[in-house]
Amino acid sequence: MKVVIKQNPSPSVLANVIAFMGSLGAALLVAALILWSQGVDPLHAYARIFIGAFGSFYGWSETLTKAIPLMLCGLGLAVAFRSSFWNIGAEGQLLLGATAATGIALFVPIAGPSLLLLMILAGFLAGAAWGLLPAIFKGKLGANEVITTLMMNYIAMEIVKYLVTGPWKGATQFGFPYTDRFPSAAQLPVLAGTRVHYPTLVIGFALAVLLYVILRRTKLGYKIRVIGDNPHAAQYAGISYTRTILAVMIISGGLAGIAGVGEVAGVRHLLTTPEQISQGYGFTAIIVAWIAMRNPLAVIASSIFMGGLLVGGDVFQTSLGLPFQTINVFNGLILFFLIVGQIFVNYKISLRGEE
Amino acid sequence: MEPAEPVLEMKGITKEFPGVLANDHIDFDLRQGEIHGLLGENGAGKTTLMNILYGIYQPDEGEMWVRGKKVTIRSPKDAIELGIGMVHQHFKLAYPLTVLENVVLGSPVPFFSPLREAEKRINELAEKYKLQVNPRAKIWQLSAGERQRVEIIKALYRGATILILDEPTSVLTDREIADFFTVLRGMAKKNCAIVLITHKLAEVMALSNRVTVLQLGKVIQSVQTQKTSQPELAKAMVGRDVIFRLIRVPAEKGKAVLDVKDLCAYNDKGLPCLKNISFAVHEGEIFGIAGVAGNGQRELVEVITGMRRATHGKIFISGKDMTNCQTRKIAEIGVAHIPEERIDMGIVPNMSVAENLILTHQPIGSGGFLDYKHITRNADKLISDYKIATPSVQTPVKLLSGGNIQKLIVARETSVEPRLLLASHPTYGLDVSATEQIRRLLLKQRAQHTAILLVSEDLEEIMMLSDRIAVMYEGAIMGVMDAERAKSEELGLMMGGVKP
Numbered sequence: 001m002k003v004v005i006k007q008n009p010s011p012s013v014l015a016n017v018i019a020f021m022g023s024l025g026a027a028l029l030v031a032a033l034i035l036w037s038q039g040v041d042p043l044h045a046y047a048r049i050f051i052g053a054f055g056s057f058y059g060w061s062e063t064l065t066k067a068i069p070l071m072l073c074g075l076g077l078a079v080a081f082r083s084s085f086w087n088i089g090a091e092g093q094l095l096l097g098a099t100a101a102t103g104i105a106l107f108v109p110i111a112g113p114s115l116l117l118l119m120i121l122a123g124f125l126a127g128a129a130w131g132l133l134p135a136i137f138k139g140k141l142g143a144n145e146v147i148t149t150l151m152m153n154y155i156a157m158e159i160v161k162y163l164v165t166g167p168w169k170g171a172t173q174f175g176f177p178y179t180d181r182f183p184s185a186a187q188l189p190v191l192a193g194t195r196v197h198y199p200t201l202v203i204g205f206a207l208a209v210l211l212y213v214i215l216r217r218t219k220l221g222y223k224i225r226v227i228g229d230n231p232h233a234a235q236y237a238g239i240s241y242t243r244t245i246l247a248v249m250i251i252s253g254g255l256a257g258i259a260g261v262g263e264v265a266g267v268r269h270l271l272t273t274p275e276q277i278s279q280g281y282g283f284t285a286i287i288v289a290w291i292a293m294r295n296p297l298a299v300i301a302s303s304i305f306m307g308g309l310l311v312g313g314d315v316f317q318t319s320l321g322l323p324f325q326t327i328n329v330f331n332g333l334i335l336f337f338l339i340v341g342q343i344f345v346n347y348k349i350s351l352r353g354e355e
Numbered sequence: 356m357e358p359a360e361p362v363l364e365m366k367g368i369t370k371e372f373p374g375v376l377a378n379d380h381i382d383f384d385l386r387q388g389e390i391h392g393l394l395g396e397n398g399a400g401k402t403t404l405m406n407i408l409y410g411i412y413q414p415d416e417g418e419m420w421v422r423g424k425k426v427t428i429r430s431p432k433d434a435i436e437l438g439i440g441m442v443h444q445h446f447k448l449a450y451p452l453t454v455l456e457n458v459v460l461g462s463p464v465p466f467f468s469p470l471r472e473a474e475k476r477i478n479e480l481a482e483k484y485k486l487q488v489n490p491r492a493k494i495w496q497l498s499a500g501e502r503q504r505v506e507i508i509k510a511l512y513r514g515a516t517i518l519i520l521d522e523p524t525s526v527l528t529d530r531e532i533a534d535f536f537t538v539l540r541g542m543a544k545k546n547c548a549i550v551l552i553t554h555k556l557a558e559v560m561a562l563s564n565r566v567t568v569l570q571l572g573k574v575i576q577s578v579q580t581q582k583t584s585q586p587e588l589a590k591a592m593v594g595r596d597v598i599f600r601l602i603r604v605p606a607e608k609g610k611a612v613l614d615v616k617d618l619c620a621y622n623d624k625g626l627p628c629l630k631n632i633s634f635a636v637h638e639g640e641i642f643g644i645a646g647v648a649g650n651g652q653r654e655l656v657e658v659i660t661g662m663r664r665a666t667h668g669k670i671f672i673s674g675k676d677m678t679n680c681q682t683r684k685i686a687e688i689g690v691a692h693i694p695e696e697r698i699d700m701g702i703v704p705n706m707s708v709a710e711n712l713i714l715t716h717q718p719i720g721s722g723g724f725l726d727y728k729h730i731t732r733n734a735d736k737l738i739s740d741y742k743i744a745t746p747s748v749q750t751p752v753k754l755l756s757g758g759n760i761q762k763l764i765v766a767r768e769t770s771v772e773p774r775l776l777l778a779s780h781p782t783y784g785l786d787v788s789a790t791e792q793i794r795r796l797l798l799k800q801r802a803q804h805t806a807i808l809l810v811s812e813d814l815e816e817i818m819m820l821s822d823r824i825a826v827m828y829e830g831a832i833m834g835v836m837d838a839e840r841a842k843s844e845e846l847g848l849m850m851g852g853v854k855p
Contacts, residue, residue, distance in 0.1 A: 021403060033473045042378070043671060217724055217725060217727070218723045218724050218725060219723055219725055220723060220726070222710065223724055225703070225706060226703050226706070226714070229703045230700075230703045230704060230705060230707045232696070232699050233700055233701065233702060233703045234662075234663060235682070235700075236662065236682070236692070236694055236700045236701065236715070237682070237686075237714045237715045238661075238682035238683030238684075238685075238686055238715070239683075241681075287368075308471060348569075
């Protein structure tokens with residue numbers, strides 16, 4: 001027998017849906033084996049995750065809280081991935097945004113809502129700057145963006161660690177690696193009884209629609225799609241690769257930066273270690289963008305789904321006696337199977353006997 | 356020395372790719388101690404035939420006999436076991452590794468000091484065949500000529516006595532070519548049998564004992580090299596029946612639109628690919644550039660459109676110096692371009708027909724937005740004017756057939772009434788009706804006083820459409836002549852690097 005692989009030029013929507021469900025199923029199946037090997041009943045565990053994330057008001061509110069940074073980062077990544085610029089650096093861009101917002105909150109003595117606006121602007125600019133550097137390296141020197149964006153995450157983490165244990169360490173925080181608490185003018189309002197900093201959520205929804213329109217209807221969106229699908233055609237048509245990529249990374253890094261503002265101004269109200277600020281949102285957002293098939297509107301749904309999974313991950317620790325990090329196994333498996341699943345959408349695979 | 360028994364016979368080899376009969380019942384044989392030239396234009400089926408021999412493709416029909424035994428070659432591994440070696444046009448070497456490591460790659464080695472024996476044998480082979488190369492050098496440090504020697508040593512190390520060389524001189528400098536010829540003659544004397552795939556007439560005449568000419572997948576001629584001549588081979592290589600006749604009204608030649616002066620440029624490998632090229636194309640004129648692909652035509656078009664830097668010389672378009680301007684700027688002053696690589700460059704495969712029809716003329720619309728009403732209307736009009744077969748304007752362009760993709764590109768490029776139209780291989784690989792339609796469109800542009808630069812390998816096309824014809828060979832223009840007076844044999848000679 002011989003395996004014959006042929007390209008399928010026009011996969012149907014149904015094929016995409018089936019591949020998505022199949023990938024998710026396969027990921028859950030493999031994860032079930034891992035849970036079972038640890039002596040945990042997988043069905044019981046899955047029920048607990050679902051109930052934990054979506055079964056109560058508290059569950060929903062926590063899911064939304066985690067969906068906010070995932071949505072903002074995921075939107076930026078969806079745009080970057082559309083241009084085939086593989087930004088793996090949302091985590092670092094988020095942290096830089098958080099850092100800039102913290103700087104404004106702690107050291108700029110203005111009152112009223114203009115302080116928050118300034119923080120959001122600073123977060124956007126810092127994230128954008130952190131995203132621009134790899135775009136410049138790629139455009140001018142041809143440096144592989146997967147490596148540069150990934151590495152810049154670690155630089156960002158070290159900067160944050162240095163600040164919270166060094167110059168920005170709060171006078172009132174004893175031995176902890178915390179900055180001082182933000183003044184109340186620098187804290188985002190939340191829905192009563194929850195940690196949902198709704199202004200950021202509204203920004204996320206609005207940007208999802210805006211980016212959808214940008215990609216579909218504007219000249220910039222056209223250029224992004226041409227570059228992402230066929231860079232040679234872009235060169236032939238006189239579309240500047242470098243300039244388009246710079247615009248893409250201002251958007252992509254900037255949105256991650258706003259996510260960082262949300263985490264410090266909406267959840268923590270101070271800057272602390274990178275792990276506590278972000279919990280890997282910038283990395284999980286890669287999966288968010290991929291599940292959404294790089295469509296900004298679909299990012300809304302996929303970020304809530306992944307937010308729920310993160311909240312459900314707490315269940316591992318609280319009721320199943322497994323470490324919180326077990327959720328990373330889930331994330332990895334889902335992304336892995338989603339990418340594998342795309343092969344079955346884009347190619348027809350059949351078995352054929354030897355002639 | 357009279358050639359001995361055939362070491363290799365290929366009988367009735369047929370290979371069909373979707374839409375193309377690459378090899379059509381080809382008979383080919385090779386004798387010990389012989390250099391056999393396999394001559395033909397690109398697309399004639401030379402490389403396909405040799406890939407079948409090397410096991411890369413399976414033939415649909417036909418038999419192969421090696422040293423009197425009927426064989427089936429399923430993979431290069433089988434071919435190597437039969438003593439067949441191939442040096443591809445694009446080398447298959449691992450650049451960070453040493454010569455030694457590349458040569459033994461894939462061969463069994465002893466566990467302890469695995470490379471010692473191999474180094475000895477490589478030195479012996481290098482000595483025997485005069486293939487000097489340092490076994491410990493890394494591939495990236497070597498010149499193209501040295502890399503080629505490594506490829507040959509690799510084949511010999513694996514015991515090859517039948518050697519296939521695919522366009523071996525295309526990457527070499529003149530000096531390297533002379534050395535290389537000496538090596539090949541020496542190998543033939545030592546009883547290797549060599550197939551030399553080439554389109555260069557002089558090489559075949561200088562080097563081979565016999566020559567087989569392929570054209571569109573068929574053997575046209577197979578003779579002793581002594582008994583033929585360059586003009587005869589040129590005719591066999593390019594002569595073919597005229598498929599159709601188009602009526603061409605006399606040209607109304609106007610002012611020069613494109614004026615190229617003393618142009619030089621480098622190719623992707625950093626080697627000179629345009630050598631002081633000068634010519635002019637006038638309003639209402641089709642200026643044809645003939646030549647086998649890879650002689651600088653692609654780079655010439657890229658330099659004119661601003662996609663490649665000119666290192667020397669000037670390009671004037673309608674009297675304005677546009678040397679090394681941005682592609683966008685050059686397009687905006689009225690230069691349209693039908694690119695050689697229509698799928699890889701001319702379209703964005705996953706975007707719609709309508710969006711592809713504005714690729715080279717955005718921005719359409721005001722402010723930052725695209726005017727989709729206009730884009731759809733434009734698409735509707737072009738689809739009906741140019742008879743592009745597509746289910747709808749929203750269909751992703753990758754779903755269209757090759758002919759319709761090309762019609763779309765031609766529609767996009769000619770609908771803006773350009774001053775200068777660059778058309779590279781505009782009908783390559785298209786069926787008869789699409790070919791005819793596109794040729795008619797080019798003539799219509801000519802009637803509208805557009806200056807047209809037509810690059811094509813298809814001599815018939817060049818002769819049918821052009822007012823003047825230039826032939827490019829190794830980055831230089833061999834000569835320019837009026838189409839009325841041009842003879843295909845003469846052009847064929849020039850395409851093979853011979854000045855008539």
